[in-house]
Amino acid sequence: MPKRVLIIIRIFLWLAAVMAAGWFMYMKIVPSGKISYTYNFDQPGYFIGKLTPADRVVAARGETQIKGDPAYFSLAVPRRFEKARVTVKFKNTTDFPVLELGILNDKVAWSYDLKPLQNKVVDQLALVWPVVNGADGSRLIQRDKKYDTIEKFLSNLPPYQEIGLYDYKLDHEFLLDKYAPTPEIKIYNCNFRGAYQFYTYIKNEDLNYSFDFNDLNLNADNDPVDIKVYSAAGLIYTRHVADDAAADSERQTSFKIPNLPEGVYRVSFVANDDIVSKTISSQQSQFSLINKVWLGEGGETARVLYSNSRLLSxxxxxxxxxGKIEVGQEIIDLKETYRQFSLKTASQPVAIKLAKPDIILSGDGVFAFSEQSLLDPRLKNIDGNLDINQEQINYILTAYQSPAVDGEWYEATADFDLTKAYQEKSKYQFLISLPGLKAEEANAGMLAIKEIKVDLSGTSLIKKLKKYFGR
Amino acid sequence: MKLFIHNFLQELFYALTGAILIFTFLEIISPGMVLAYFNLNYLLLFWPIIGIIVVL
Incomplete structure (x- = not known):
């Protein structure tokens, strides 16, 4: 073989290896700042993980069926990005109307930033009620057309009880007519386990709360506690209590914020399940837990809570x-551990009588120890549990756009801010939620996912270099 | 012809050796850089087969 031919073959083979290495590095660095990944369930993907857990998911040819809510998948990224646009191709023939996609924001509080994929209630109403479209893509759906534009609606709002929202933040003032501050300290012997949030109310008084909590130290992780206070405008106070292995397991923290305007405030106690809040003390009389509470062991065994939730779990x-939990005139029978049992409440508010501790209650409303301290400033959310006619909803404001139709499939897109999301080893966690869908129950219809596509965007290499070299 | 094939396979073996070393190094410094797109097991299977043919 001539030596020249040998050299050419050698150069060609080594060039192929070096070019392959160069291509791998290019795909890792993503110099343009934009890259897309698609997972269509035909074969395992590296960047978009398969849907889990296995007992809620059934793999079929070219699609995956979700039998139970929620299902999760992970997104691995080659480097840091700022935004993710996730497009899901799906088919939802179940009776459950609200399908949402979320990204994990806080691992300790296990909170997801949920975005809508489909809301059949809004879709159906938009077909029969007059719709006014806003310039920013929002929609006002009215039972009878009274407003020509969304701006006119916002500047002259009807009574709040007639307004329903979905994927829309409407700033509105919520004041209690007959509220008067009281000097005595209320002590809640609550034994709340893990993270929780609550609404409270002040008028011409300091906002002050004191928390006595225990660190169970059941797991070896650090157990810090973060307390965050929010007004209608946003975060106004934050306190971090670090875990101290040398200190006593019983700890205390408190806050006192003076000179706040009258109104509702949201307090978020962020902690993992090793932390049990034994008592909460405050002068404030309004104390309503938001959406979920874990009443841990110890303390009072039998107790009564009140809730305005339409669906209670x-x-x-x-x-x-x-055992049995009395909810108004009905019963939730907890027959198995680790399984959620739900009930649609006939009327609200409803009294929940718990005979035993260590129960996790969740709902779409709030929970309080007395009917008088039930406080929920939120406007009604348009979901599968809301009866539009019974609740006398005449106006729906939403930023949600109905999914596009592609044959028998629907395609919906949601945008996420990755800079605020939680990531571990370059992986983000996503959730697909169809509230009401339970794997252990027979469901009419099914939820199938055909494809998940993620478009990532971030800073390009050139911009990064310019920033680094200070041009 | 036989000599041509032998020389070609020998060069291929050297190039594959280099490729395995480079790809493994890339995978060590940044896990997933190579494996996300290419299963190194195929290379690790193909490389010794070529080597055996060259030796034989």
Missing amino acids: AQTINPASL
Whole structure:
């Protein structure tokens, strides 16, 4: 073989290897700042993980069926990006109308930033009620057309009880007519386990709360506590209590914020399940837990809570806590651990009588220890549990856009800010939520996912270099 | 012809050796850089087969 031919072959082969290495590095660095990944369930993907858990998901040819809510998938990224646009191709023939996609924001509080994929209630109403479109893509759906533009609606709002929202933040003032501050300290012997949030109300008084909590130290992780206070405008106070292995397991923290205007405030106690809030003390009389509370072991065994939730769920991980829970005139029978049992309440507010501790209650409303301290400033959310006619909703304001139709499939897109999302080892966690869908129950219809596509965008290499070299 | 094939396979073997070393190094410094797109097992299977043919 002539030596020249040998050299050419050698150069060609080594060039191929070096070019392949160069291509791998290019795909890792993503110099343009934009890259897309698609997962269509035909074969395992590296960047978009398969849907889990296995007992809620059934793999079929070219699609995956979700039998239980929620299902999760992960997104691995080659480097840091700022935004993710996720497009999901799906088919939802179940009776559950609201399908949402979320990204994990806080691992300790297990909170997801949820975005709508489909809301059949809004879709159906938009077909029969007059719709006014806003310049920013929002829609006003009215039972009878009274407003020509969204701006006119916002400047002359009807009574709040007639307004329903979906994927829309409407700033509105919520004041209690007959509220008067009281000097005595209220002590809640609550034994709340893990993270929780609550609404409270002040008028011409300091906003002050004191928390006595225990660190169970069941797991070896650090157990810090973060307290965040929000007004209608946003975060106004934050306090971090670090875990101290040398200190006593019983700890205390408090805050006192003076000179705040009258109104509702949201307090968020962010902690993992090793932390149990034994008592909460405050002068404020309004104390309503938002959406979920874990009433841990110890403290009062039998207690009554009140809730304005339309759909109530209960669960326990403790076999000793199995049993019946009275919810108004009805019963939730906790027959199994680690399984959620739900009930649609006939009327609100409803009294929930708990005979045993260590129960996790969740709902679409708030929970309080007395009917008088029930406080929910939120406008009604348009979901599968809301009866539009019964609740006398005449106006729906939404930024949600109906999914596009592609044959028998729907395609919806949601945008996420990755700079605020939680990531671990360059992986983000996503969730697909169809509230009401339970794997252990027979459901009419199905939810199938055909394709998940993620478009990532971030700073390009050139911009990064310019920033680094200070041009 | 036989000599041509032998020389070609020998060059291929050297190039594959270099490729394995480079790709493994890339995978060590940034996990997933190579494996996200290419299964190194195929290379690790193909490389010794070529080597055996060259030796034989």
